[in-house]
Amino acid sequence: MSGKFQNPTQDPLLLRIFLSLVAIGFVALFLVLPLLIVFKEALADGLGKAFAAIIEPDALSAVKLSLLAAGIAVPLNTVFGISAAWAVAKHDFSGKTILVTLIDLPFSVSPVVSGLIYVLVFGLQGWFGSYLLDHDIHILFALPGIVLATIFVTFPFVARELIPLMVDQGRDEEEAAISLGASGFSTFCRVTLPNIKWGLLYAVLLCNARALGEFGAVSVVSGHIRGQTNTMPLHVELLYNNYDYVGAFAVAALLALLALLTLVFKTILEWRYADELAAMHRH
Amino acid sequence: MSLIIDSVAKRFARFPALNGVSLNAPQGAFVALVGPSGSGKTTLLRILGGLEEADSGSVRFADLNWLSMPARERKAGFVFQQYALFKHMTVADNIAFGLRVRPRRERPSRGEIRDRVQELLRLVQLEEFGGRYPSQLSGGQRQRVALARALAIEPRMLLLDEPFGALDAKVRKELRVWLRHIHDKAGVTSIFVTHDQEEAFAVADLVAVMNAGRIEQYGAPADVRRDPKTKFVAEFLSA
Numbered sequence: 001m002s003g004k005f006q007n008p009t010q011d012p013l014l015l016r017i018f019l020s021l022v023a024i025g026f027v028a029l030f031l032v033l034p035l036l037i038v039f040k041e042a043l044a045d046g047l048g049k050a051f052a053a054i055i056e057p058d059a060l061s062a063v064k065l066s067l068l069a070a071g072i073a074v075p076l077n078t079v080f081g082i083s084a085a086w087a088v089a090k091h092d093f094s095g096k097t098i099l100v101t102l103i104d105l106p107f108s109v110s111p112v113v114s115g116l117i118y119v120l121v122f123g124l125q126g127w128f129g130s131y132l133l134d135h136d137i138h139i140l141f142a143l144p145g146i147v148l149a150t151i152f153v154t155f156p157f158v159a160r161e162l163i164p165l166m167v168d169q170g171r172d173e174e175e176a177a178i179s180l181g182a183s184g185f186s187t188f189c190r191v192t193l194p195n196i197k198w199g200l201l202y203a204v205l206l207c208n209a210r211a212l213g214e215f216g217a218v219s220v221v222s223g224h225i226r227g228q229t230n231t232m233p234l235h236v237e238l239l240y241n242n243y244d245y246v247g248a249f250a251v252a253a254l255l256a257l258l259a260l261l262t263l264v265f266k267t268i269l270e271w272r273y274a275d276e277l278a279a280m281h282r283h
Numbered sequence: 284m285s286l287i288i289d290s291v292a293k294r295f296a297r298f299p300a301l302n303g304v305s306l307n308a309p310q311g312a313f314v315a316l317v318g319p320s321g322s323g324k325t326t327l328l329r330i331l332g333g334l335e336e337a338d339s340g341s342v343r344f345a346d347l348n349w350l351s352m353p354a355r356e357r358k359a360g361f362v363f364q365q366y367a368l369f370k371h372m373t374v375a376d377n378i379a380f381g382l383r384v385r386p387r388r389e390r391p392s393r394g395e396i397r398d399r400v401q402e403l404l405r406l407v408q409l410e411e412f413g414g415r416y417p418s419q420l421s422g423g424q425r426q427r428v429a430l431a432r433a434l435a436i437e438p439r440m441l442l443l444d445e446p447f448g449a450l451d452a453k454v455r456k457e458l459r460v461w462l463r464h465i466h467d468k469a470g471v472t473s474i475f476v477t478h479d480q481e482e483a484f485a486v487a488d489l490v491a492v493m494n495a496g497r498i499e500q501y502g503a504p505a506d507v508r509r510d511p512k513t514k515f516v517a518e519f520l521s522a
Binding site: 195 | 332333334354355356357358359360361363365367368369370371380381384385429432433435436442
């Protein structure tokens with residue numbers, strides 16, 4: 001293209017530079033800078049101190065608990081989310097809008113409130129409190145409560161990502177599969193699932209990141225027992241409140257690293273399957 | 284062995300889609316359902332394919348109580364306007380789909396499936412395209428793949444829902460001649476939905492002109508054209 005003619009769909013050069021600078025500046029200031037500061041603070045007293053803060057037993061127990069809670073909540077929410085999205089997108093039934101609204105509930109309710117709901121239900125003064133006490137079942141201030149709170153807060157991620165995708169894809173391919181003699185299950189495995197796998201992967205990664213990082217709801221139900229019911233974010237808060245900045249930032253850096261790792265994983269997959277992705281998006 | 288549709292009715296939430304439609308066609312006939320949009324022709328086709336449920340009425344085909352059979356057991360090859368090819372599968376895998384999902388006892392061997400796919404690719408003149416993905420084909424090629432996929436299951440009935448609706452006029456004309464040829468070769472009973480009366484009259488043995496959920500007139504194209512029974516048919520034909 002010669003300089004004389006301007007591409008009619010392109011904005012003036014100055015405007016483009018300005019907009020790019022605004023976007024880059026914003027990302028740098030609000031996303032990259034805080035992340036860098038987390039790592040800088042973690043390493044303020046050297047790598048050894050940061051490492052020691054992570055392999056200290058209470059910190060390790062927090063890491064394990066977070067991974068365990070996410071390890072239970074994410075697969076369950078993946079199954080729930082796929083089922084909900086499949087029901088909403090591929091079938092007609094009354095009460096559909098109510099279901100969609102309910103799926104959104106955890107996004108609109110403050111996590112603290114969802115934590116308190118569990119206290120109301122399972123707490124000593126709650127509906128099932130005395131029953132649970134009599135049968136020696138521990139939900140609050142124990143792993144089940146933390147897992148429940150995590151499931152509640154991260155419930156919408158998979159369903160929310162998949163519903164528009166599956167609605168957009170329509171039912172044609174499923175109908176074609178059925179008319180060709182496929183069973184419902186076979187149709188789901190061979191047609192529906194392959195069509196949503198990229199969206200599903202993205203949703204699961206997001207769900208996982210949120211599950212690891214969940215603070216509010218878990219904070220209410222965990223009881224903050226150091227080395228037992230403290231997840232990573234709760235452990236960070238505890239260290240921070242005890243003026244152990246290096247420890248707090250070291251664990252925070254680990255949390256951030258886990259999140260970055262999932263993003264790297266996603267990018268690698270996208271790069272690896274670029275051809276297939278392109279084929280799926282063209283119609 | 285003929286197709287007998289008897290007083291099939293269907294209501295959607297707000298409007299009646301079919302007001303008791305009856306129609307007979309001999310085995311191997313090529314029937315066109317033609318009419319304006321909203322006349323119920325696609326609904327009737329989807330009921331025959333088992334993709335929609337009729338509220339009342341009955342269909343007998345090949346001595347089977349057709350409507351009581353689940354869609355997957357009817358062996359009705361359905362061809363959609365928007366092709367509905369499986370985007371993530373190659374052309375060959377698309378065509379093989381109906382054979383691969385059969386229960387183990389009825390499933391042909393790998394070799395047999397491969398031969399059958401090759402044979403169908405030859406039939407639809409896409410021999411070199413087995414390894415491509417649907418997104419790499421033109422509209423006309425995609426619809427030929429969809430037809431091969433429907434034929435792979437050795438359908439009792441071929442149901443075509445505006446199969447050429449998304450294609451340009453030249454390709455449409457080529458494909459309809461070719462479709463008629465395939466129909467004669469396969470010996471199936473075909474029901475073909477279109478809003479284009481010229482297309483319907485050119486290709487079908489029998490034409491049903493539909494309007495507002497009813498069949499206004501049903502018969503051989505020449506008879507319908509010579510002697511329109513209702514004002515609607517006369518106007519529709521002159522349009």
